[in-house]
Amino acid sequence: xxxxxxxxxxxxxxxxxxxxxxxxxxxxxxxxxxxxxxxxxxxxxxxxxxxxxxxxxxxxxxxxxxxxxxxxxxxxxxxxxxxxxxxxxxxxxxxxxxxxxxxxxxxxxxxxxxxxxxxxxxxxxxxxxxxxxxxxxxxxxxxxxxxxxxxxxxxxxxxxxxxxxxxxxxxxxxxxxxxxxxxxxxxxxxxxxxxxxxxxxxxxxxxxxxxxxxxxxxxxxxxxxxxxxxxxxxxxxxxxxxxxxxxxxxxxxxxxxxxxxxxxxxxxxxxxxxxxxxxxxxxxxxxxxxxxxxxxxxxxxxxxxxxxxxxxxxxxxxxxxxxxxxxxxxxxxxxxxxxxxxxxxxxxxxxxxxxxxxxxxxxxxxxxxxxxxxxxxxxxxxxxxxxxxxxxxxxxxxxxxxxxxxxxxxxxxxxxxxxxxxxxxxxxxxxxxxxxxxxxxxxxxxxxxxxxxxxxxxxxxxxxxxxxxxxxxxxxxxxxxxxxxxxxxxxxxxxxxxxxxxxxxxxxxxxxxxxxxxxxxxxxxxxxxxxxxxxxxxxxxxxxxxxxxxxxxxxxxxxxxxxxxxxxxxxxxxxxxxxxxxxxxxxxxxxxxxxxxxxxxxxxxxxxxxxxxxxxxxxxxxxxxxxxxxxxxxxxxxxxxxxxxxxxxxxxxxxxxxxxxxxxxxxxxxxxxxxxxxxxxxxxxxxxxxxxxxxxxxxxxxx
Numbered sequence: 001x002x003x004x005x006x007x008x009x010x011x012x013x014x015x016x017x018x019x020x021x022x023x024x025x026x027x028x029x030x031x032x033x034x035x036x037x038x039x040x041x042x043x044x045x046x047x048x049x050x051x052x053x054x055x056x057x058x059x060x061x062x063x064x065x066x067x068x069x070x071x072x073x074x075x076x077x078x079x080x081x082x083x084x085x086x087x088x089x090x091x092x093x094x095x096x097x098x099x100x101x102x103x104x105x106x107x108x109x110x111x112x113x114x115x116x117x118x119x120x121x122x123x124x125x126x127x128x129x130x131x132x133x134x135x136x137x138x139x140x141x142x143x144x145x146x147x148x149x150x151x152x153x154x155x156x157x158x159x160x161x162x163x164x165x166x167x168x169x170x171x172x173x174x175x176x177x178x179x180x181x182x183x184x185x186x187x188x189x190x191x192x193x194x195x196x197x198x199x200x201x202x203x204x205x206x207x208x209x210x211x212x213x214x215x216x217x218x219x220x221x222x223x224x225x226x227x228x229x230x231x232x233x234x235x236x237x238x239x240x241x242x243x244x245x246x247x248x249x250x251x252x253x254x255x256x257x258x259x260x261x262x263x264x265x266x267x268x269x270x271x272x273x274x275x276x277x278x279x280x281x282x283x284x285x286x287x288x289x290x291x292x293x294x295x296x297x298x299x300x301x302x303x304x305x306x307x308x309x310x311x312x313x314x315x316x317x318x319x320x321x322x323x324x325x326x327x328x329x330x331x332x333x334x335x336x337x338x339x340x341x342x343x344x345x346x347x348x349x350x351x352x353x354x355x356x357x358x359x360x361x362x363x364x365x366x367x368x369x370x371x372x373x374x375x376x377x378x379x380x381x382x383x384x385x386x387x388x389x390x391x392x393x394x395x396x397x398x399x400x401x402x403x404x405x406x407x408x409x410x411x412x413x414x415x416x417x418x419x420x421x422x423x424x425x426x427x428x429x430x431x432x433x434x435x436x437x438x439x440x441x442x443x444x445x446x447x448x449x450x451x452x453x454x455x456x457x458x459x460x461x462x463x464x465x466x467x468x469x470x471x472x473x474x475x476x477x478x479x480x481x482x483x484x485x486x487x488x489x490x491x492x493x494x495x496x497x498x499x500x501x502x503x504x505x506x507x508x509x510x511x512x513x514x515x516x517x518x519x520x521x522x523x524x525x526x527x528x529x530x531x532x533x534x535x536x537x538x539x540x541x542x543x544x545x546x547x548x549x550x551x552x553x554x555x556x557x558x559x560x561x562x563x564x565x566x567x568x569x570x571x572x573x574x575x576x577x578x579x580x581x582x583x584x585x586x587x588x589x590x591x592x593x594x595x596x597x598x599x600x601x602x603x604x605x606x607x608x609x610x611x612x613x614x615x616x617x618x619x620x621x622x623x624x625x626x627x628x629x630x631x632x633x634x635x636x637x638x639x640x641x642x643x644x645x646x647x648x649x650x651x652x653x654x655x656x657x658x659x660x661x662x663x664x665x666x667x668x669x670x671x672x673x674x675x676x677x678x679x680x681x682x683x684x685x686x687x688x689x690x691x692x693x694x695x696x697x698x699x700x701x702x703x
Contacts, residue, residue, distance in 0.1 A: 042112060043067055045088035048105075050097060056124075056142025057101040061116065063088075063135050071128060071139070072324055074117070079126065080324065081116040081137065088114065101141045147357075156436070159429045159460070160395055164356070167422065174244050175312060176379065177274035178305030178341065181209050184233065192230040201230070208241055216241045224254070232262035236272050243275045252279040270300055274309065281316050290316045307333050307342030314349060327353065341382070344373040348386060355389070360397040367393045388419045395426045400437060404430040424457065428496075432460035435467075444474035451487055459496035467500075468507050481515050489520070502528065502535050509544060522548050543577040555584035566596055575607030579616050586619045595623035595632075602636075614640060614648045621655065634659045650676055650685035657692065670696055 047062040061067075061081070068084040079102075087109070094105035105118040120126070125146030129138040183205050189198045204219035220241055223234035239254035255276040259266065266273045273296050281289035290313060297309040310333050317326035330346040337343045351369040358366055370393065373386035391410045395403040407427045410419075431454045440447040451458075451471060461467060475484035485508060491497050492504040505528040512521035525545045529538060542561060549557040562581040565572050572578055582597030598620030601608065617640035625633035637656040640646065657672035673696070676689040 043083070043086040045083065045086055045114060048091050048094065050094070050099075050102075050105075052099045052101075053140075053142075055144055056140045057099055059102070059139045059141065061137040063137075066132060066135050067137060069137060071126075074324065077120055077122050078117055079120050079141075081139075082110075082324075083114045083116070083137070085112050086114040087112075101143075156433050157396060157429055160392075160426050164392065164396070174246055175274075175278055176308075176381065177271050178308045179271040179274055179300075179303075182269050182271060183209070189230075192228065192233075201234075205237065208237065208244075211244075213241055213245050217245065232258045232265065235261075236265060236269070239279070240272055240275050243279055248279050248282045251275070252283050255279060270296060274312075278312065281312075286316050304340060307337040307340050308345060311342050311345045311349065314346070318349075318353075323353070341377065341379060344377050344382065344386070348373055348382075348389075351389070355393070358393060358397065363393050363397045384414050384417050384419070387413065388417075388423070391423075392426065395430060400430050400433040404434055427454075427457045428459045428461075431457045432464065435461045436464060440470060440474055444477040447471065447474040448478045448480055448483070452483075455487060455490055456494075458491060459494070462491060462497055462500050462504075468503060472507065472511065481511060482517075485511050485515065485517065485520060489524075492524075502532050502537060505532075506537060506541070509541070518548050518551065540573045543572060543574045546577055546580055547574070550580040550584060555587045558584035559588060559590070563593075565600070566593060572600075572604075575601060575604035576609055576612065578604065579609075579612050582623070583615070583619050586623055589626075591623040591626040595620055595627060595629075598623065613643060614646050614652075617643070617652070618648065618655075625659065630659050630663060634663070650680045650682040653680070654685050654688055654692075657689070661692070661696075666696060 044064040045061060046064065047060075049058075049060040049062070051058040051060070061083070063083070063086065067086060070082045072080055072082075074080050090107040090109075091105070092107075094107075097103060097105055101121055101124050103119045105116065108115045108117070120141055121143075123143050123146065124141050125143070126139055126141045127145045129140060130136065184201070186198060186202065189201055193201060200219060201223060204216050204223070207213070207216040207219065217238070220234050220238040223230055224238050226234075235254045235258035239251045239258065242248075242251035242254060255272075259276075266276065273292065277289050277292040277296065280292065293309060293313055293316070297306055297313060300306045300309065310329055314326040314329035314333075317323075317329070327350065330349045333340075333346040334343045334350070347369050351366045354366050367390055370386045370390035374383050374390055377383045377386060387410055391403070391406045394406050398406075404427065407423060407430060411423055411427070414420075435450070438447075438450075447470070451474075454461075471487070472484060475481060475487075488504055488508045488511065492501055492508065497504060505524050508524040509521045509528075512518070512524065522545065525541050525548070528535075528541050529545070532538060542564075546558050546562040549555075549561060558580055562577055562584075564570055565577060565581055578597050578601035582594045582601060585591075585594035585597060598616050601616055602613075602620065617636050621633040621636035621640070624630075624636065634656065637652050637659065640652045641649065641656065643649075646652070653672050653676045657669045657676070660666075660672065661669035670693065673689040673693045677686055677693065680686040680689065
């Protein structure tokens with residue numbers, strides 16, 4: 001499509017429309033180019049052809065020379081073709097033309113331009129087949145050319161794109177009028193206020209000027225509640241304060257009430273008039289706002305801040321549906337006031353109108369407008385807005401790694417700006433994309449650095465498949481297990497980690513135990529159980545907490561944590577939990593429950609640690625013996641004697657012999673004691689066995 005160019009006669013028309021006090025510097029500047037346009041030789045239109053096709057309609061406008069033109073959609077499902085410096089027949093016969101795609105073509109002259117306007121079906125789009133070296137304009141209109149919504153260049157950036165239209169089109173912060181702040185003359189205040197009250201009012205104006213808006217609001221509210229001549233002035237100032245606080249309905253009400261009491265003040269303070277007009281515009285009364293601001297612009301046309309008022313008029317026209325006229329204003333302000341802040345404002349408005357149609361293939365020129373404004377504007381708010389939109393475009397369409405660096409730079413430059421929340425979301429999306437698009441297996445140390453740099457922005461990353469495994473492997477390969485635990489502890493506290501928080505807690509416990517940090521593991525398990533008691537991993541985590549208590553010798557806590565394993569229908573995920581519970585219960589002299597826990601451990605189909613078996617048999621047998629079940633105890637002790645490489649074999653031989661002796665099986669007891677004396681390896685148990693044999697001999701020798 002040919003770039004939009006605004007006709008010079010349109011400039012003059014706009015100047016007459018918006019600046020009725022004609023002899024001003026601005027009007028002269030804008031109309032100079034109109035004079036140049038009048039001196040040009042007009043083109044001629046001599047033929048129009050409409051060819052309905054199967055799927056679209058082709059419109060061809062033939063001219064004497066290659067044309068300069070613009071094509072734009074206008075309200076009411078219409079297209080408008082504006083052909084510059086062109087005359088010719090108006091082709092009234094096409095006003096009644098109609099097919100499924102287009103209809104009602106009207107040809108009109110506007111200054112030195114020819115306007116071709118026609119209806120289009122809401123379902124159609126169009127393409128421009130014209131070439132700059134051909135003396136014709138050729139358009140195809142049909143459903144197949146209707147563009148879909150612009151999409152990010154890569155999958156995964158939909159979250160950035162969502163809401164962009166509302167942000168770019170509707171975000172409208174308070175405007176700076178560029179009109180110098182006018183403080184009230186103290187001589188005027190002396191007519192209304194005491195000496196002390198004068199100081200308070202001047203302090204309120206100083207607070208407003210410095211941006212201490214809450215203080216200004218409080219002071220002006222106090223004066224506006226009073227009856228008397230000061231009330232009107234206080235209401236004007238209160239309206240200005242509320243406008244800057246973005247309390248637009250309250251501001252408008254204050255301005256209107258003040259105007260009733262002192263309408264002449266608007267002629268004395270153009271800054272107040274600007275805020276009043278903009279408040280009216282924001283309320284939706286665009287015609288009234290347009291009239292007020294146009295008069296203000298005409299009155300101040302020779303001031304340096306007048307072009308900014310023209311830009312605001314363009315904004316109001318845009319909201320009224322007059323996009324073409326608004327663009328004419330923007331373009332001419334940009335062209336003729338290059339050394340004025342308004343030029344950058346106008347260029348940004350034009351870029352805003354093209355933002356939502358940007359694609360990865362055409363966004364660079366739009367992006368450069370914002371970048372240039374961010375670098376050269378002297379206004380901090382404007383620099384922030386321009387820089388943000390530049391970064392936003394790059395984040396939607398640019399390379400993820402480069403866009404991420406730009407986002408980080410923006411955050412560093414504007415840490416407390418109005419776009420903080422939006423930029424956080426953008427960074428989270430880009431961090432996830434960079435993570436997905438990088439092969440971290442080749443650079444584990446790089447992933448560690450990436451995680452530490454982006455730890456606050458992993459909301460979309462932690463849910464990526466295999467995230468924890470990848471990060472854990474990288475930290476371990478980099479020799480940073482302690483830092484891994486710290487990272488996981490930070491992540492799990494973030495609100496956005498809730499969907500994966502259970503997995504994070506489990507990983508914290510795993511890695512804390514690996515480095516021997518049982519205190520962190522214990523805290524993580526307790527937090528997990530308090531937050532996710534119904535999680536499928538809750539019982540397993542409870543068993544792991546019991547293991548930590550057992551390792552610390554906290555037998556009572558082990559009992560309180562694991563006793564539920566003895567309930568009917570319960571089953572341990574870790575077989576060794578039965579052993580830890582049984583050992584703890586035995587230490588607490590709860591022998592019956594200890595025997596049951598050990599029985600469950602020894603009967604487990606898998607998961608038994610051979611290193612714990614000797615002690616398990618000892619605890620189980622001892623507990624049964626303590627409850628009076630000597631037969632059961634004897635059975636466990638004899639089973640323990642069959643364990644291969646049992647370091648406590650001598651102890652079990654002795655205990656087995658003792659139970660046999662108490663059961664009246666002296667022969668079997670003697671046999672075991674003798675075996676221990678002959679083959680035993682532990683001198684203490686051998687000595688006890690000798691003493692037991694001596695006692696048996698004495699007993700047998702006694703009549």
